[in-house]
Amino acid sequence: MVACQSMPPTPLIIERLDRTVHDRVTFDCGETELNDYLKFIARQHVDKGYAQVWIAVTKPGCTQIVGYYTLSMTSLAPDELQGKSGVRRVPALLLGKLAVDKRYHGQGIGIRLLMHAQRSALLLSRQVGVHALIVDALHEQAADFYRKYDFEELTTGPLHLYKTIKDIARMGL
Ligand SMILES: CC(C)(COP(=O)(O)OP(=O)(O)OC[C@H]1O[C@@H](n2cnc3c(N)ncnc32)[C@H](O)[C@@H]1OP(=O)(O)O)[C@@H](O)C(=O)NCCC(=O)NCCS
Structure with a gap:
């Protein structure tokens, strides 16, 4: 195991959850639901193929998790999106969770995780149909x-947002 420096957090390594390396117990983003997901559920979701969990650390082999996000396949009913789609279900990717440890808030880690997720969505969309990246926000x-990064509301409510793959592609990631 490599000792982890707390500052500065760059360069950031974003890698898949590895239960033998990453310390899920000490992670604290300030939201119990997101802490508990990482502690108690994330590994099971990976095993069952429900989600892929991406972990940010400050250097390779580092045990301390500074942030994480999850990606899963999903689909939307056409009326969840603005406009007509012409299909029964609209394929999409779900960014189900995204969190940064409190000690690292405000250091640009959240945006880097979000960019990483958008790049993954773009790469996947070249292999399978993906209309949009969906996010489920925990609260307003x-x-x-x-919203700051151009996600728009689905018709299902203000905490369900999306960005189309076309718009992500225009970002030039
Ligand atoms: C929301 C969260 C992921 C942001 O992570 P972070 O690493 O602190 O954010 P960053 O430093 O990357 O911020 C990037 C930009 O977003 C802005 N920002 C951060 N949180 C924001 C918020 N809640 N609303 C609006 N803008 C926000 C920052 O001010 C910064 O803007 P700037 O570049 O113009 O200065 C983090 O606060 C967190 O983990 N919160 C608890 C869990 C949570 O609410 N997760 C959200 C998904 S359910």
Whole structure:
């Protein structure tokens, strides 16, 4: 195991959850639901193929998790999106969770995780149909974070947001 420096957090390594390396117990983003997901559920979801969990650390082999996000396949009913789609289900990717440890808030880690997720969505969309990246925000304040990066509301409510793959492609990631 490599000793982890707390500052500065760059360069950031984003890698898949490895239960033998990453310390899920000490992670604290300030939201119990997101801490508990990482501690108790994330590994099971990976095993069952429900989600892929991406972990940010400050250097390779580092045990301390500074942030994480999850990606899963999903689909939307056409009326969840603005406009007509012409299909029964609209294929999409779900960014189900995204969190940064409190000690690292405000250091640009959340945006880097979001960029990583968008790049993954773009790469996947070249192999399978993906219309949009969907996010489920925990609360209104979290939704503001996504709105800042051009996510728009689905018709199902202000905490469900999306960005089309076309718009992600225009970012030149
Ligand atoms: C929301 C969260 C992921 C942001 O992570 P972070 O690493 O602190 O954010 P960053 O430093 O990357 O911020 C990037 C930009 O977003 C802005 N920002 C951060 N949180 C924001 C929020 N809740 N609303 C609006 N903007 C926000 C920052 O001010 C910064 O803007 P700037 O570049 O113009 O200065 C983090 O606060 C967190 O983990 N919160 C608890 C869990 C949570 O709410 N997750 C949300 C998904 S459910």
